[in-house]
Amino acid sequence: MPEIPGFADFNATVEINDDSGKIKKKGGKKSGGFQSMNLNYNVLKGILKRGYKQPTPIQRKAIPFLLENRDVVAMARTGSGKTAAFLIPMFEKLKARSAKAGARALILSPTRELALQTLKFIKELGRFMGLKAAVILGGDSMDDQFSAIHGNPDIIVATPGRFLHVCIEMELKLNGIEYVVFDEADRLFEMGLGEQLTDVVGRLPDTRQTVLFSATLPKVLVEFAKAGLSDPVLLRLDVESKLPSExxxxxxxxxxxxxxxxxxxxxxxxxxxxxxxxxxxxxxxxxxxxxxxxxxxxxxxxxxxxxxxxxxxxxxxxxxxxxxxxxxxxxxxxxxxxxxxxxxxxxxxxxxxxxxxxxxxxxxxxxxxxxxxxxxxxxxxxxxxxxxxxxxxxxxxxxxxxxxxxxxxxxxxxxxxxxxxxxxxxxxxxxxxxxxxxxxxxxxxxxxxxxxxxxxxxxxxxxxxxxxxxxxxxxxxxxxxxxxEDERETLLDKMKNYRPHGTIFEICGKNKSQEYLTMKEKRAFHKEKINAHHQLVKQKQAQIDLASNASTFESVSLQSSNTEDINDAFKTVVLPKKRKIDDLYKKNKKRKLKDEHYIPYTPTDKHTEEGLAVNNFQKEASSAQLDLLGDSGETQKMNKMSKMWDRKKKKMVAVPDARIGKIKTESGVWIPATYKSNRYNEWKEKTKATQSNEDDDDEEEISTQKGNPRSKPNTHWARHNEKVKLKQRKSELKSTDQIVKARIIAERKKQRQKKGKNKGKSKKSRK
Missing domain, CATH: 3.40.50.300 (P-loop containing nucleotide triphosphate hydrolases)
Structure with missing residues (x-):
């Protein structure tokens, strides 16, 4: 079986020295790569058990920066080992299980399959770390997700829509988050999850370390990095090839x-x-x-x-x-x-x-x-x-x-x-x-x-x-x-290229007929144009044959997109060492223009920019319009429908946007940003669960209750209803005083019933 680059032989025996943390193979060969990164013993052991032998280029570039607690935006093509690149520093940062601290790492993925795959990698790479991970996905039971968060996992892997819903429902505190990963960040923005991401980022502490892993770098991602990351490092390993050579x-x-x-x-x-x-x-x-x-x-x-x-x-x-x-x-x-x-x-x-x-x-x-x-x-x-x-x-x-x-x-x-x-x-x-x-x-x-x-x-x-x-x-x-197939192609080409010398009037008509004479005069009048057309057809065919013999297009080296924006957002840009970025575009520099002051209509990176774009400006600009007055019955009707009658102002006013103050969930439904049902409280009553941080953070809870007007009932009837609900609740577990009190009440009821029976018998005897 041929050796796969980046992976170790599963049959090879590996010995680990517990004292020094060094790895020795029985063949006497030195193992390179991960051992030189000064990783924890348990992290290194999980890497070797997973089968990784040498780090991939993105892992070799990203892991040292992440171990220095730097914010990183990493770009590499698919299949280059991006998942392990952000999991290994995460394990090194978390080190061991902490039940009291709660969640300390958050990984957001665009799809449930990618989130489940990341959870699988966490279990395989971190098998010796003892860390606990939970997954929060749309479509799964929310009760199970409540219990998973109550278990105080160290790592949360989630999709943005459901995670934000759970945060709002539980009033979840994310103060302990130290490490945040946006996996496939460009896909998260393409799916329209920008509002959810902004809300989640607003709940995170400022001291967090943020990592964005993406295959492309659209402008939306650059703007997000400028706003949400502190002095980020950009790792670009995709500039040479967008597809793997294999x-x-x-x-x-x-x-x-x-x-x-x-x-x-x-x-x-x-x-x-x-x-x-x-x-x-x-x-x-x-x-x-x-x-x-x-x-x-x-x-x-x-x-x-x-x-x-x-x-x-x-x-x-x-x-x-x-x-x-x-x-x-x-x-x-x-x-x-x-x-x-x-x-x-x-x-x-x-x-x-x-x-x-x-x-x-x-x-x-x-x-x-x-x-x-x-x-x-x-x-x-x-x-x-x-x-x-x-x-x-x-x-x-x-x-x-x-x-x-x-x-x-x-x-x-x-x-x-x-x-x-x-x-x-x-x-x-x-x-x-x-x-x-x-x-x-x-x-x-x-x-x-x-x-x-x-x-x-x-x-x-x-x-x-x-x-x-x-x-x-x-x-x-x-x-x-x-x-x-060659015989068939030649026959079809002859049939397609066959052209009769005359038209139907000349072939089927008689020599002295009016149709024949008219077409003959017409052909003689346009003789020069007909010959020019035949020559043009021959030239085009010759060009096509010449192009297909060599190549249809010349190879065009395209420049990287958004150079000015990238320089504004990132002070540190890491590129491949083998070839500098300037060497990729020497062909463009050698090209001579007719005029040195000539400005082309389109930029040299037009096609790359269009391929990486999330929002198409031309499409959005063509759909944008300003209607001062409708010029047809339909537009006037639409303008009337978009307005409503205001009783106080006594005039028609614009209807407010229904999506203001709302958030789009994974299922495409717009819910209020302050959306909160009683589902979590019902789950707490059913399971008799208490939040782990209630005893530790009493002062914080009191301050949040004062700042939140919905935490306590303000009206008289609301307070009365709360008291009635508290009375109606029956606890399964009772104290000794409650049991004694219940027995006394039961004895009194029995005595009353006996007295009532005795009175009834005495009345009957008197009659």
């Missing part, structure tokens, strides 16, 4: 009606059945449709999407991670942060509209030194996004043609497509449930296209000049189907 990317040009057949060709004819594969689809309806089709075709698979029940998501993810099924169909909910160690292939059934999303999708494989392949099915409406991706990556787009047979963009053999397509037709004819699900998926795709951001105008213009629709067979299928 990853191979293949692109296939297919028609929309043949996409499903192309997917089956890959899964049944090309990819080994023992390899694990993740298929990314556009919507949850596509996921359900593909899951049903693959089940009927005998391919074991499972699926995950955001609206799926949390328990089902856990079960399906466990099936795939343990290897019970080899194919996982997902939406973009699994495109970020999920670590599947043995993943071999990624298939983009629907090509992503954002280049950054493509990087995160294919980043699920080729992690930690392993190799992987990413297959992408590209339909005609997605060609422009393929160009946007290569402009973002700064790579050449190589199309497979009869001249250039080694391109990365090609098509499937028609014989394989027709075979699978015919089987799909018979499958849909025999199963009406699949047809109904397909119709729902098609309607969902129409909605998806409306919400999909458009490709750049430059890519839409240049894609028309590329021979994507006439590309030849892909190199991975060329060995088996080269002869038959």
């Amino acid at each position: 990853l191979q990317c293949w692109y296939f040009i297919v028609r929309p009606e043949e996409k499903l057949a192309a997917l089956l060709v890959l899964l049944k004819s090309h990819i080994n059945s023992d390899q694990q594969t993740v298929v990314f689809a556009a919507t949850k309806h596509h996921v359900e449709y593909l899951h049903m089709v693959l089940d009927h075709m005998g391919i074991s698979n499972t699926y995950i999407y955001s609206n799926l029940d949390p328990t089902a998501r856990k079960i399906n993810a466990a099936k795939f991670s343990t290897g019970k099924v080899k194919v996982l169909v997902v939406t973009d909910v699994a495109a970020r942060g999920i670590d599947i160690p043995q993943l071999d292939n990624v298939i983009n059934y629907n090509f992503p509209a954002k280049a950054k999303l493509f990087v995160h999708r294919v980043g699920r494989c080729a992690r930690a030194g392993r190799s992987g392949i990413a297959y992408s099915l590209v339909s005609p409406d997605e060609h422009a996004y393929l160009l946007d991706l290569h402009l973002f990556l700064g790579q050449s787009l190589s199309i497979a043609t009869p001249v250039n047979k080694d391109g990365s963009v090609g098509r499937f053999p028609q014989a394989l497509l027709e075979e699978q397509h015919s089987s799909m037709i018979t499958l849909h004819e025999n199963h009406l449930d699949i047809v109904s699900v397909r119709e729902v998926a098609e309607k969902g795709y129409m909605k998806y296209i409306k919400s999909r951001p458009p490709a750049s105008a430059d890519s839409n213009r240049r894609v028309k000049e590329l021979p994507l629709l006439t590309c030849s067979i892909h190199p991975i299928f060329r060995e088996l189907y080269a002869e038959t």
Whole structure:
């Protein structure tokens, strides 16, 4: 078995000297990396037991800064070991279990799968630390989360929406937090969780250490770092390559009606059945449709999407991670942060509209030194996004043609497509449930296209000049189907390029007819324009052949984005040592402009900036408008509906925004920022639990109750109702005085009942 970079051999025996903390191998070789970081003995032992041998570049750069209690913003591509990079310093900072102090570390993740994965890493790396960790996720029972927090965990791993809800419900104090991590920080802002993050940060102490780990650096993240971090250090290890070198990317040009057949060709004819594969689809309806089709075709698979029940998501993810099924169909909910160690292939059934999303999708494989392949099915409406991706990556787009047979963009053999397509037709004819699900998926795709951001105008213009629709067979299928496909291509090219010398009037008409004479005069009049057009067509074809022989695009080295903003926010910027940042852009410096005072229309980092952007300024500016007076009946009606009658002012006033003072939860519901139900108090009464910090922080609680008007009832009826509720409450455990008192009351009742019976008997005897 070949050695994986960054991981140790599990069969090798390791000896640890308890006195010095040094590690000795029986072979006499020195182990390097983590031993030189002056880590705690238990932390180092957990690292070695996990199988880590040498730190990755992001771990080697980030851990020393984090051990110095510096705020860090770290950027690295997916699969580079970012999780261990912030967990190892956290263990070193917390050191041992502290039951009285409460939570001392907080990790916020965008999705529940990433949070559960982080919890798994904490248990594996920190197995010898004795630290207690709790997970707070949306969709789980809040009663269990209340009890978990009452257990005073050292580490809390949470998603922002549910964690903020629990903080408000319990009036949770976060004064003991020393270490805060925002994992996949750019994704947190993309999901619209900025308000929750701001509220959570406001509850944290100022003396905390903050860490932001992200794969990209949008402007929103830079502004957040300037406001919430103190003298942060920026670690940029993504400037040289956005994709790992071990990853191979293949692109296939297919028609929309043949996409499903192309997917089956890959899964049944090309990819080994023992390899694990993740298929990314556009919507949850596509996921359900593909899951049903693959089940009927005998391919074991499972699926995950955001609206799926949390328990089902856990079960399906466990099936795939343990290897019970080899194919996982997902939406973009699994495109970020999920670590599947043995993943071999990624298939983009629907090509992503954002280049950054493509990087995160294919980043699920080729992690930690392993190799992987990413297959992408590209339909005609997605060609422009393929160009946007290569402009973002700064790579050449190589199309497979009869001249250039080694391109990365090609098509499937028609014989394989027709075979699978015919089987799909018979499958849909025999199963009406699949047809109904397909119709729902098609309607969902129409909605998806409306919400999909458009490709750049430059890519839409240049894609028309590329021979994507006439590309030849892909190199991975060329060995088996080269002869038959070449004959078919030549025949189709002859049919497409055939042009008759005359029009239908000249061929079918007689030589002396009026139609024939009119077309002959017209052809003679436009003879020069016709010849010029034919020459232009020949020149374009020659340019296409020349470009496909070498490469379709020249490699463009793109500069890093937001240089001025980054310099304002970060005083310390750490870059790779092998190549300086200036050496990456020497090609740009050598280019000579016609005029040294020439200012281009677009910046050199335009495509990278668009790929990393969270908010598109052009899109927001086009939707912004100022209507002084409606110029139609509909706009006037909308203006009236957006106003309400104020009785005091005796005029129409604007309706206040319903979202003011509210927070968006993970389920998309807007709740008040001061939202608090009686759920936590009911749980306390049911479980007879008390907060651990009630006895320690009595003075703080009194001050908070004075400052909070809702902590005590202010009105007479509210106080009366509180007293009635207290009287109605019955405690299960009673003191000795209460028991004696209850017995005395019971004896008095018995005596009264006896007296009443005796009086009744005496009255009857008198009668």
